[in-house]
Amino acid sequence: MALEKLRGPQTDALFEAILELRDLDECYRFFDDLATISEIQSLSQRLNVARMLKKGYTYENIKNETGASTATISRVRRCFDYGSGGYNEILSRMGEEEGD
Helix, strand or coil: CHHHHHCCHHHHHHHHHHHCCCCHHHHHHHHHHHCCHHHHHHHHHHHHHHHHHHCCCCHHHHHHHHCCCHHHHHHHHHHHHHCCCHHHHHHHHCCCCCCC
């Protein structure tokens, strides 16, 4: 399982730190220190692709609207189909349902 390869003390510490963030301003400051602008934009793009896939957008629509490559879109799609359920869980919590 991919999650088991990811688990470890350093990753636990990172995720625990993220869980301590209280608002958007803290998130921006923390991630500005933690990651490059490109890395943050890439993560943001993947979440947006996931949101659009859940709403039923076509690959072409997603590519045109987000600038994501078809490889990125396919990767996110595989996570929906075979992943750990993380995208569905967070999108549901954010009120993103199919067809919204």
